[in-house]
Each structure stands twice: as structure tokens, then as C-alpha cells.
Amino acid sequence: MFDRLKPIITSAMLIGALGASPLLAEGETGDAPNADTVVATVAGTDITLGHMLTLRAGLPEQFAQVPADVLYPGILDQLIQQTLLADAHDGDLSRRAALSLENERRALIAAEEMADIAETAVTDEAVQTYFDENFLNGEAVTEYNAAHILVETEEEAAALVEELKGGADFGALAEEHSTGPSGPSGGQLGWFSDGMMVEPFQVAVEGMEPGSVSDPVQTQFGWHVIKLEETRAKDAPKLEDVRAEIEDALRQQAITQAITKLQGENDVDRTAGDAMDPEVLNQIDLLDE
CATH class of the missing domain: 3.10.50.40 (Chitinase A; domain 3)
Known part of the structure; x- marks a missing residue:
């Protein structure tokens, strides 16, 4: 996602921000910061700490070791510049941009739903039951x-x-x-x-x-x-040695069952898509028509 945002955070931006010290110490504003804390306002549009944290969570791996006092001003500058450019945009979004937004919204909501399903699937009781059925009482190896x-x-x-x-x-x-x-x-x-x-x-x-x-x-x-x-x-393993494996299996199992249930409850017609030549995926220029 991040590599599609313009302008992007660059090494030069981060190096240039080294002298900046924008972090607010707890108590300077009277309250500890939270996700709703406003960090900047651009022509009436608030940018919050939550916006910064979300962008930070989506940065590529290469930024993992960048110190917070370097990353902070770069991210804040990024959001301010994006807000200015977004507000300056006149007219409708391009088809490619509009479809990208639809895809991204769909993916984010689906990820939230999967996380909720996975979270409820892992309990001590479920882990023990899976262990008993597949490792203790399962077919001997x-x-x-x-x-x-x-x-x-x-x-x-x-x-x-x-x-x-x-x-x-x-x-x-x-x-x-x-x-x-x-x-x-x-x-x-x-x-x-x-x-x-x-x-x-x-x-x-x-x-x-x-x-x-x-x-x-x-x-x-x-x-x-x-x-x-x-x-x-083969001796059965100890529960703690396979707990992570079991938890992953329970999460995947729950997600698969949920999707199967949803498919059964909803009318899904993919006839047109299945009949299409897969090579159509290479016709990226169709987005520009």
C-alpha cells in the first residue's frame, strides 16, 4: 500500500528531519496522547495520531529500525502533504484509483472480519481438544x-x-x-x-x-x-511444543468454515469470470479506457 502514496517518505526526508523534535512529552498538553489526538490541521481537516500510527504500521520492513524521532516528522510531513494534494484535486478520480480504493476497502474490512473470527477460534479448550484428537488419540505415526x-x-x-x-x-x-x-x-x-x-x-x-x-x-x-x-x-509431542501449530490450524479452520458458511448463505455467481480467458489479466491498459 505505502509505495503507492505520493509523495513517499524518502531517506533524504528522514535525514533532514533529524533535528526536529516534534514529540510531545506527556503532560505538555495535559493528557496522554491517544489515537484521536490531533497532531495537525490542514485547511480544517484534522490529522490524528491514529492516522500516523496506521501509516507507520504499514511501512515496509526497511523502516523497522528507523528511530522514532527520525520517523515521526517524516510521517507527519507525508500526511500533511497528502492532505494538501488531496484537497487540491479537482474532478473525479481516475478509474484505476477508484477501483484501487474499492479493492483496498474490501481487503481491509475482510482482514478485520478474519481477525475477529480467528481471535474467537483460539481458546484453551479448543487447543486441548485439537491436541487430544490429533496428537494423543490420533492415528499413530x-x-x-x-x-x-x-x-x-x-x-x-x-x-x-x-x-x-x-x-x-x-x-x-x-x-x-x-x-x-x-x-x-x-x-x-x-x-x-x-x-x-x-x-x-x-x-x-x-x-x-x-x-x-x-x-x-x-x-x-x-x-x-x-x-x-x-x-x-513416534512419541506424541508435548502440548506446549505444538501449541503455536495448533493455534494456527484452529484459526485457519475457523476462517475456512466461516467462508464456506457465507458461500452457502449467499448467491455467488462466477460463471462469467470462470468462462473468461485468464490472459485478460495482462491487459492492464483496459483501466485507461
């Missing part, structure tokens, strides 16, 4: 400890399987033949759970018994001979 030998062809993999059936040492064969990065360490992959390995590999491991060796398994990396060392049930 199995972890696997396996090793593999990766080669280029099925024939090579099949030959290795036969050697292993004859009593060959898996680790030694991995060190000698595996083209994967785990080869020098005997093919050891360590512990992993569902989703951490490519699907054919994961499916093969899940169908194995600890201590067994697989038939050749093909993935996009080549052909694998897998040995499943052992399995274990």
Missing part, C-alpha cells in the same frame, strides 16, 4: 529405520538381492556398489516417516518386516535394494 543400495539397472539390483540371500553383508555391498550419497555409510538412511521418501520407496518399506530385504524397487533415482532395520511408534 510409524517411523522407519532403513538402509538401501542404489544402482542403475534392475539386473544389478537383482544380482545384489541374490548375494544378500546367500549371506553377503548389506553394509559392505552398499559401500561397494551404491551410487547414492548414503553408500559410504553402508546405505544407512536413519529414521524417517511417511512423506519423507518418494512413494515407491515408502510403499515398499511399509510392506516389509524388520530385518527383511526387498526385491528391486524402482524410483526416479534408479533401482533400490532396501533393508528395513527396525520400526517404532
Whole structure:
């Protein structure tokens, strides 16, 4: 938003404001400042501390470390200049500006509504319930400890399987033949759970018994001979370790449910939009017609 405001706060403006000391100490006006405190009046239009704070909250990350006594006069100058220019504007807004205002108003109101929904969704009771259902009483997560030998062809993999059936040492064969990065360490992959390995590999491991060796398994990396060392049930985490994750999930869940409910209660017709060629988004010049 801020980069569309003219004139913008520049480094030169901030440096030039270094000598200014506009901050009012508590007591100079008799009352502590609040969002409604008037900081300037331009041709009868009040600019409040609330306006300054809102602009400050929307500044880019690069301004985060700028001292307040430098930022304050720059923001106040910005608002005064904008007010002067806005008052001087004659005629209607351009189509682009008017549509931008509509979009921004819609986005701000929607953000306020989402914040309200999210705030009410997170309670200690809701967090505990989510934790119990998804971490304590949810489906147990199995972890696997396996090793593999990766080669280029099925024939090579099949030959290795036969050697292993004859009593060959898996680790030694991995060190000698595996083209994967785990080869020098005997093919050891360590512990992993569902989703951490490519699907054919994961499916093969899940169908194995600890201590067994697989038939050749093909993935996009080549052909694998897998040995499943052992399995274990992943311990449930402590509530405090996953609280932030749970709170995020509850907020998102509440927002999604609210939007779904609103869509069901209101007539939403997007037929025309869905039928349109997406390339129309590149026709920015339509705003100038």
C-alpha cells in the first residue's frame, strides 16, 4: 500500500528531519496522547495520531529500525502533504484509483472480519481438544529405520538381492556398489516417516518386516535394494511444543468454515469470470479506457 502514496517518505526526508523534535512529552498538553489526538490541521481537516500510527504500521520492513524521532516528522510531513494534494484535486478520480480504493476497502474490512473470527477460534479448550484428537488419540505415526543400495539397472539390483540371500553383508555391498550419497555409510538412511521418501520407496518399506530385504524397487533415482532395520511408534509431542501449530490450524479452520458458511448463505455467481480467458489479466491498459 505505502509505495503507492505520493509523495513517499524518502531517506533524504528522514535525514533532514533529524533535528526536529516534534514529540510531545506527556503532560505538555495535559493528557496522554491517544489515537484521536490531533497532531495537525490542514485547511480544517484534522490529522490524528491514529492516522500516523496506521501509516507507520504499514511501512515496509526497511523502516523497522528507523528511530522514532527520525520517523515521526517524516510521517507527519507525508500526511500533511497528502492532505494538501488531496484537497487540491479537482474532478473525479481516475478509474484505476477508484477501483484501487474499492479493492483496498474490501481487503481491509475482510482482514478485520478474519481477525475477529480467528481471535474467537483460539481458546484453551479448543487447543486441548485439537491436541487430544490429533496428537494423543490420533492415528499413530510409524517411523522407519532403513538402509538401501542404489544402482542403475534392475539386473544389478537383482544380482545384489541374490548375494544378500546367500549371506553377503548389506553394509559392505552398499559401500561397494551404491551410487547414492548414503553408500559410504553402508546405505544407512536413519529414521524417517511417511512423506519423507518418494512413494515407491515408502510403499515398499511399509510392506516389509524388520530385518527383511526387498526385491528391486524402482524410483526416479534408479533401482533400490532396501533393508528395513527396525520400526517404532513416534512419541506424541508435548502440548506446549505444538501449541503455536495448533493455534494456527484452529484459526485457519475457523476462517475456512466461516467462508464456506457465507458461500452457502449467499448467491455467488462466477460463471462469467470462470468462462473468461485468464490472459485478460495482462491487459492492464483496459483501466485507461
